[in-house]
Amino acid sequence: MQKSAVTDTRIWDSVIELQNTVKTYEQKQVISLFKRQRVQVNALNDVSFCLQKGDFCAYAGPNGAGKSTTFKLLSGMLTPTSGQVRVFGKDPTQERIPLMKRTGILFGNRSELWWDHPVSASFQWKKVVWDIDERIYQRNVERLTALLDLDDFWHAFARELSLGQRMRANLALTLLHSPELVLLDEPTLGLDVLAKRQMIACLKQLNREEGVTILVTSHDLDDLREMTRRIVLINQGKLAFDGGYEELLHITGDRRVLRLRCEGQPPASLAGIPLVSVEDGLCSYEYDACSISTERLFTALSTIKSASDIELTNSPIESVFAELYQRWRS
Amino acid sequence: MDNLKGLFSLYGLYGKMDLRWAIQDPGTFAMVVASETIGNIASILGVMLLALRFGGVGGLTTDEILFMLGFFQMADGLTFMLFGSLNVMHISRRVGRGQLDHMLIQPRPLWMQLMAEGFMPVSGSYGLLTGIILTCIACARLQLTVSIPWLFLLLIYILCHAALSVGQMYLYGAAAFYRPVACEEISSVICDLNTQLGKFPLAGLPPWMTMILTTLLPVGLAAYIPSLILLHKFQKGPILALPLAVAAAFLIAASYAFRKGLHYYAKVSCNRYKDMGFRN
Numbered sequence: 190m191q192k193s194a195v196t197d198t199r200i201w202d203s204v205i206e207l208q209n210t211v212k213t214y215e216q217k218q219v220i221s222l223f224k225r226q227r228v229q230v231n232a233l234n235d236v237s238f239c240l241q242k243g244d245f246c247a248y249a250g251p252n253g254a255g256k257s258t259t260f261k262l263l264s265g266m267l268t269p270t271s272g273q274v275r276v277f278g279k280d281p282t283q284e285r286i287p288l289m290k291r292t293g294i295l296f297g298n299r300s301e302l303w304w305d306h307p308v309s310a311s312f313q314w315k316k317v318v319w320d321i322d323e324r325i326y327q328r329n330v331e332r333l334t335a336l337l338d339l340d341d342f343w344h345a346f347a348r349e350l351s352l353g354q355r356m357r358a359n360l361a362l363t364l365l366h367s368p369e370l371v372l373l374d375e376p377t378l379g380l381d382v383l384a385k386r387q388m389i390a391c392l393k394q395l396n397r398e399e400g401v402t403i404l405v406t407s408h409d410l411d412d413l414r415e416m417t418r419r420i421v422l423i424n425q426g427k428l429a430f431d432g433g434y435e436e437l438l439h440i441t442g443d444r445r446v447l448r449l450r451c452e453g454q455p456p457a458s459l460a461g462i463p464l465v466s467v468e469d470g471l472c473s474y475e476y477d478a479c480s481i482s483t484e485r486l487f488t489a490l491s492t493i494k495s496a497s498d499i500e501l502t503n504s505p506i507e508s509v510f511a512e513l514y515q516r517w518r519s
Numbered sequence: 520m521d522n523l524k525g526l527f528s529l530y531g532l533y534g535k536m537d538l539r540w541a542i543q544d545p546g547t548f549a550m551v552v553a554s555e556t557i558g559n560i561a562s563i564l565g566v567m568l569l570a571l572r573f574g575g576v577g578g579l580t581t582d583e584i585l586f587m588l589g590f591f592q593m594a595d596g597l598t599f600m601l602f603g604s605l606n607v608m609h610i611s612r613r614v615g616r617g618q619l620d621h622m623l624i625q626p627r628p629l630w631m632q633l634m635a636e637g638f639m640p641v642s643g644s645y646g647l648l649t650g651i652i653l654t655c656i657a658c659a660r661l662q663l664t665v666s667i668p669w670l671f672l673l674l675i676y677i678l679c680h681a682a683l684s685v686g687q688m689y690l691y692g693a694a695a696f697y698r699p700v701a702c703e704e705i706s707s708v709i710c711d712l713n714t715q716l717g718k719f720p721l722a723g724l725p726p727w728m729t730m731i732l733t734t735l736l737p738v739g740l741a742a743y744i745p746s747l748i749l750l751h752k753f754q755k756g757p758i759l760a761l762p763l764a765v766a767a768a769f770l771i772a773a774s775y776a777f778r779k780g781l782h783y784y785a786k787v788s789c790n791r792y793k794d795m796g797f798r799n
Binding site: 214215261264265266267268282285286287289290292294296298299300301302303304305306307310314317318319320 | 525528529531532536539540543544620621623624625626627628784785786787788792794798
């Protein structure tokens with residue numbers, strides 16, 4: 190797959206910039222009881238992309254693609270093997286302290302909350318450690334409490350929160366110091382629909398109203414599509430795609446799903462479109478809209494006498510990615 | 520100056536959080552303090568009973584043993600009060616569990632966080648208080664003249680004990696950067712070693728063993744040698760500076776090893792993450 194030409198990766202005054210970044214790990218493999226071998230694993234292989242102020246970008250890829258490594262490079266926890274990593278034009282490993290004042294980082298499986306204290310205490314802790322001005326602190330607490338609905342559990346012990354409440358509190362904590370850049374690694378992990386909605390709405394509002402630059406990873410690609418305008422896809426450490434969702438769908442083919450409810454045995458194919466599943470009498474046919482004309486499709490449909498209902502939708506983004514990942518793997 | 524201000528603001532913060540923890544859950548707090556105090560007293564009881572049974576141990580009288588144990592409790596209690604919270608002292612746990620990342624996202628120098636984050640002046644004060652009481656009883660029974668220079672010397676040796684403990688735990692704990700799983704508990708092992716062996720007098724041991732136990736594996740400097748000096752058994756000579764010199768050497772070595780480990784960590788990170796023990 191070709192990298193999109195939409196994004197210029199050579200802009201220096203960007204918020205995030207990776208230039209020909211390579212990160213190599215050495216992996217020890219056990220061949221047999223007495224035989225070991227060391228293998229070089231390229232977590233990132235010549236990756237270049239940049240984010241400008243106000244960008245809201247998704248960063249996706251299959252497991253082990255290099256997403257978390259990128260986040261660790263951007264937050265100064267790791268040094269690249271070669272190439273450059275810049276955040277606000279600075280090297281994150283050299284300028285960790287000033288950069289952390291401007292950056293908010295949330296890893297979905299980690300919590301910054303103080304377990305044996307009320308949620309409010311964690312916010313007061315962050316106020317001192319990040320040296321947040323009292324006025325900004327009060328403003329942000331009020332706003333984030335309203336946006337993420339923290340009121341109900343503001344005085345509850347962090348250890349007693351549900352996963353959704355904990356993630357919302359963690360996101361609010363990440364945003365407390367008004368960061369200009371927010372890095373979110375799987376923020377919607379394990380959340381129910383309502384908690385997801387609140388989180389996504391909050392992030393979209395911050396991005397829209399304050400121009401906060403956000404880079405977010407998730408395996409929930411529908412969430413990513415709802416949140417972001419741009420997506421960077423990474424596979425086996427290499428940049429596979431950088432651009433908008435429409436463009437991505439165009440590259441992967443204009444996938445559609447035709448759902449047909451009919452009585453009796455459904456046809457195994459419809460104008461050459463294969464039947465992919467049958468569930469409760471609902472037959473699904475997946476096809477590429479570019480490769481078949483609507484006229485041909487409707488002609489084929491008109492021959493099915495037992496059809497009682499027809500539904501035509503775009504293929505879910507999940508299916509598009511599943512196909513992409515499968516294609517990469519093979 | 521800014522760093523110092525920042526450090527004290529963090530001490531204030533962690534002190535306040537510790538006090539808040541004690542107040543908001545007094546039942547748990549009382550249980551923790553009572554059980555830890557009993558545990559502390561029990562841990563010194565073995566040596567004390569030996570001294571009572573035989574009228575002293577290792578060339579020290581029963582009251583001198585009580586003084587040594589009081590000193591140990593006081594010094595170890597202070598170390599625990601300063602660095603005991605959130606596995607700051609047991610640094611190999613934090614490194615080995617991949618929890619150092621939590622510190623790296625804070626806009627503070629790492630040394631400042633390590634100095635302040637373990638501070639627990641309320642819930643961690645039982646060891647220090649027990650030690651002060653035992654030392655006061657021993658001083659009264661020994662009819663020791665407590666002067667300002669003597670108190671100053673006492674404070675110096677207590678700080679040496681803290682530096683030695685933390686220095687050793689960070690020196691050996693740095694191994695967790697390289698082998699996170701295997702070395703996760705190495706700082707705790709070092710801590711236990713000091714706690715168990717640091718309470719015994721070294722008299723009667725062969726000179727080469729005494730040498731090892733006061734330099735390479737300095738359990739003799741945890742309480743025995745400082746107590747001898749404070750009890751005026753050594754009035755002058757290089758031995759007076761030995762705890763200070765060895766503590767400084769361990770701190771320098773620990774600083775070097777930890778920095779080297781951090782550089783390695785920046786290359787490979789930690790391939791595991793356990794939230795167990797993190798701010799629990």
